[in-house]
Structure formats: C-alpha cells, structure tokens
Amino acid sequence: MEKQHNLSKNQKIIFDLIDKSHEPLKAYSILFNVQKKGINAPLQVYRALDKLVEIGKIHKIESRNAFIACQNSSCQISKATAFSICESCEKVSEINNSKLSKYLSNFVDETGMKYSKYNLEFFGLCKKCKSK
C-alpha cells in the first residue's frame, strides 16, 4: 500500500497548479501564478517543489528546468523516470513502458555498479510537429 502524503497548504496550491497545466511549469512562472494565493517568495515555491519531487507527485524535467505532475496514479516510479520531449513544440509526456523501466531498473554496468535511480529524456518531434 502506498503511503498517503497529506500535502501542506503551499504544497497543495503548487501541486494543483502543476497538475492542471498541460505543459511543464517553471519555478518562477509558478511563483507568478500563486502570488494571489499568498505565496510571495521563490523559496516557498522551491521548498514545495522539492517536497513534491521527493514524494513523487511531480517530476523535474532536467533539460528544461521545469516540473510536471506524475502521470502514474500510483506515483511509485519517481526513482525511475522517462520522458519524451518534442524539440519543436516542447510538449513533454511521461513514458510509462514497463519493458523500458524493467530494462533500466535492472541495468548493471561493467563496473558492477547497481543503480537506485535513473532519469531518461528522449528528444524528437511529436506527431503534430512531424507532419508540419
């Protein structure tokens, strides 16, 4: 059973904003959008983001410095993330492919190092942009 995380006030405000968004949100864009709700400082945003990432409710898209809500209801894969990124329209989707995640989770390299976490970002053109 998944541990239930009761989000705090700021965490909830920020998660809801990210969850409603159809694109990755950047920290200062989030800040701008929640100022009417009483969140005034960058640090308040970053603290909530850190926590949300930690518990797997959101993921950071490292190549874009932006955040999206986890698309896996269970949110159990925050240590094994994969995304597809369209280099034209910047649409980002979380990839949920069990073969891929199994392959990567079990990956062991020559040094014998076993990994506890990975992040994979694929780049290309999405359907829409390809047909333009």
Place this chain on the structure above:
Amino acid sequence: MEKQHNLSKNQKIIFDLIDKSHEPLKAYSILFNVQKKGINAPLQVYRALDKLVEIGKIHKIESRNAFIACQNSSCQISKATAFSICESCEKVSEINNSKLSKYLSNFVDETGMKYSKYNLEFFGLCKKCKSK
C-alpha cells in the same frame, strides 16, 4: 569518416580544461580557471560550451549543470548519452554500453514517436562510497 572540427582559440582553451579535469566542471568554475588566459566573460564560456556540446566533444550533465569531456574517442554518440552519477562523491562516468545504446536508440513508444536523441542519467553509489 568523422568530420574534423578545428577548435577555435577559446574553444580549445575550454575543451582542454574540461578534458584534463577528473570531474564535471561548472560554467563559472571554468570561467574562473580561464581568466588568466584572457577569457573574461560568462558569455565567452557559454558560447564555447555550446559549440563543444554541439560537435560532441563534451556533454552536459543536466542534473548537475556541469560539463565533462566525451569519453568516446569517436565522439559520435553526442545524441545518445548515458552517465552514471555517484550521489555521494558526485563522480560521473560516461556509460559506453552498446546493448544499452542500441536498446534506447531503437526505442519506440506507444505513440509511434521515434526519437532522434536521448540522455540518460543513472544515480547510485560508486564502489568506493558503497564500501564506506
């Protein structure tokens, strides 16, 4: 045959520094280190870094905002990069595993999107840090 890129003065200075380093270097740390060589401004560093990334001589470690020299003599895999990162000592190595790169290069997801590029970062503890 690989295209030969003749590095410009600034590009060479900055590549040499990164290449000699045993750890990923950050842009402003690079700037600090090359000021004696007449490179004074962040933009000079970023321009060289951009070019070096583009031609595959170095790679950016996205999760660390840092740069390392490509470990593959051919430097042909700048569109297919994988790294191992020790979360304790921050040692970063480029993974050169043909099975992995084949698997990922041929990866096609449900949407039929074919990717032209990927970047993968594995996290864990390196041998040394594990045995501490």
Place this chain on the structure above:
DNA sequence: TAACACCATGTAATAATATAACATTTGTAA
C-alpha cells in the same frame, strides 16, 4: 579586390534559476 557570408570574439548589462540564513508557526506523536 570588393562584396559578402560565416563564424568567432569582446563587452556590458540583465534575466532566470536556485539557495543561505534566520525567525516563527503548525502538526503530530509520546
């Protein structure tokens, strides 16, 4: 050689992203 394209350089200013430090408050569990 003049005109041009192309790439690289130099410099100043500023934008965008992220953290440090410190004080206070809230939730929760012993």
Place this chain on the structure above:
DNA sequence: TTACAAATGTTATATTATTACATGGTGTTA
C-alpha cells in the same frame, strides 16, 4: 503539554544563463 519534525515567512544573495550590440578574421566568389 511537551517535544520534535515539518512547514512557513522573509530578506538577501548566489548561481546559471542570455540579450544586445559592436568588432575581427577567413574563405568564397563575382
């Protein structure tokens, strides 16, 4: 009901990256 962990609030500052504009070198070609 104390005591601890987590979250909040606020100011300042550190770090990372880009915009804008001017200059310089090199090769092509008309």
